[in-house]
Amino acid sequence: MSKEQFVLELEKIGAIKFGSFTLKSGLVSPFYFDLRDMISYPAILDGVADLLVERIKDMKFDVLTGIPYTALPIASLVAAKLNKPLIYMRKEEKAYGTGNNVIGKFEKGAKCLVIDDLITTGASKIETAEGYEKEGIVIKDFVVVIDRSANGTEELGKQGYQLHSLISLEEIVQLLKDKDLITAEKVKEVEEFTTSLTKSAKKEKYINPLTKKLLDKMNEKKSNLVLSLDVTTQTEFFGMLDRVGDQIVMLKTHVDIIDDYDENFVPKLQEYANRQNFLIFEDRKFADIGNTVRHQFRNGVYKIADWAEYVTVHMVAGELILKGLFEGIENRAGFVLARMSSKGNLLNETYTRKCFEAAKKNPQWVAGFIGYGNSVEDIKRFKAKFPGNELLMMPGVKKEKGSDSMGQQYITIEEAVGGGADCIIVGRGILKADDPGMEAKLYSERAWKAFQKRINS
Numbered sequence: 001m002s003k004e005q006f007v008l009e010l011e012k013i014g015a016i017k018f019g020s021f022t023l024k025s026g027l028v029s030p031f032y033f034d035l036r037d038m039i040s041y042p043a044i045l046d047g048v049a050d051l052l053v054e055r056i057k058d059m060k061f062d063v064l065t066g067i068p069y070t071a072l073p074i075a076s077l078v079a080a081k082l083n084k085p086l087i088y089m090r091k092e093e094k095a096y097g098t099g100n101n102v103i104g105k106f107e108k109g110a111k112c113l114v115i116d117d118l119i120t121t122g123a124s125k126i127e128t129a130e131g132y133e134k135e136g137i138v139i140k141d142f143v144v145v146i147d148r149s150a151n152g153t154e155e156l157g158k159q160g161y162q163l164h165s166l167i168s169l170e171e172i173v174q175l176l177k178d179k180d181l182i183t184a185e186k187v188k189e190v191e192e193f194t195t196s197l198t199k200s201a202k203k204e205k206y207i208n209p210l211t212k213k214l215l216d217k218m219n220e221k222k223s224n225l226v227l228s229l230d231v232t233t234q235t236e237f238f239g240m241l242d243r244v245g246d247q248i249v250m251l252k253t254h255v256d257i258i259d260d261y262d263e264n265f266v267p268k269l270q271e272y273a274n275r276q277n278f279l280i281f282e283d284r285k286f287a288d289i290g291n292t293v294r295h296q297f298r299n300g301v302y303k304i305a306d307w308a309e310y311v312t313v314h315m316v317a318g319e320l321i322l323k324g325l326f327e328g329i330e331n332r333a334g335f336v337l338a339r340m341s342s343k344g345n346l347l348n349e350t351y352t353r354k355c356f357e358a359a360k361k362n363p364q365w366v367a368g369f370i371g372y373g374n375s376v377e378d379i380k381r382f383k384a385k386f387p388g389n390e391l392l393m394m395p396g397v398k399k400e401k402g403s404d405s406m407g408q409q410y411i412t413i414e415e416a417v418g419g420g421a422d423c424i425i426v427g428r429g430i431l432k433a434d435d436p437g438m439e440a441k442l443y444s445e446r447a448w449k450a451f452q453k454r455i456n457s
């Protein structure tokens, strides 16, 4: 089957449609592609498998996969025709046992070629690659049947992947126009739609005022060190600030761990913040329904909203938590917990993606994300998916890699910042040092140097 015949067959079975379709994102698209039903037409399935074989037969790979569900049967047929082993990833992560998220036989380090039916933004491809990479499989290339994206090649390219496609949207439009299967007017609509997508992909991104405030303070103080001041008395708290306050851009508190908290604590903290020139961030990790977090933030003993400009927010209750927290108050924003540093935490990739989606919809309330990665590469990939100009705040940082006995994991200052952390959040690395003042200076200088190096490269 030729490419042209294949496109005409798809049109006949309704897999390619032109009209007016509302997408998940709310956008109205003049075309709609859905290749799911193709498996019920053996001649078409066989035809596309042959076309894919032709496209990939000279590429170097050890195993082949298809992204479930649509592309998996296609990849099976291609693998059989090429006499290559097939593997695939469970759609749901296994919640127990020793992993085994990949089905099929493969060697660690095997190079895997990924087949998919369509590409729109590239986000799900990147997620797939990360899943495989975690299992020791190397991904470099993706092959899609139809490229309908505005900038998929660039998005995958940024992450070091190469996109190959059988047919582009433009080719389909051209062919159907030549065969008088769509009107010139429709062709124009498609062109306008794709141009507007490309433009919006490149549009200048909004900067949250509290993101900017932190960036300005970092540049003013030449520090991207956030101190996590996890001590339990006011004497220790302010005693430590006397020694380290000048080195930090921001202080992270857990106000509820101060045994002798009283009404003097906040005014004193504010006096230090003014004098030592740092911002205040309460790591409260709000996680309840909007109405409850609104009270937890604004009322009670601590009245956090009165003094903490930044707070941490879990997304487990849904994105309206942001409205509950920040609606109607000025100069406050959240750091959304997109990934955690503790071993065995339950924030998986889908959850992380949902955090990004929530931030994208509510940029006025999100200054950044809390995130962790176990290598420079891992952090880079994570950061590349941020929807806008949010900052990456990273806990789990020490001078040396390691862990504690209660699940905390650490990477080094240079790995964290080199990968993409904008600020490092450090507690015990400084608090437990013989000379916390000197140690804070050292962390601050190393993190700032790594930050300058990354920005300038």
Ligand code: 5BU
Pocket (backbone or CB within 6 Å): 228, 230, 254, 283, 312, 337, 339, 340, 341, 342, 370, 372, 395, 396, 397, 408, 425, 426, 427, 428, 429
């Ligand atoms: P440490 O002493 O540097 O391990 O302290 C790290 C701090 O960051 C501590 O206050 C934690 O509550 C906080 N933290 C974290 O370690 N990991 C996370 O994923 C998040 C917060 Br979210």
